Amino acid sequence: TRDFGKPQTLNNGVVLVRNSPRGFFFLDLLLEKAGWMQTIEKDQGAFDESILEVLGLEAALLHGEDGYDSECAEYVFPNARGNHEI
Numbered sequence: 001t002r003d004f005g006k007p008q009t010l011n012n013g014v015v016l017v018r019n020s021p022r023g024f025f026f027l028d029l030l031l032e033k034a035g036w037m038q039t040i041e042k043d044q045g046a047f048d049e050s051i052l053e054v055l056g057l058e059a060a061l062l063h064g065e066d067g068y069d070s071e072c073a074e075y076v077f078p079n080a081r082g083n084h085e086i
Helices: 021-032 044-063
Strands: none
Touching: 021 044
């Protein structure tokens, strides 16, 4: 994806997913979150969180780095004022 500025996020308007176990794993993660209510831009928050989870797993498995611990998940949902702000 290309760079984007605040408060933008990844664009999930068109997504190509490889027909592979890794692709199906990503879709499973995304569909687990399909029922989340009041997320940013309906499905966008679930998409972003799933991308971060997959990237965190890859970083841990392939590079021995710390994985993703859902520290961004709080921004998927509205804050106390009802806004989606970072």
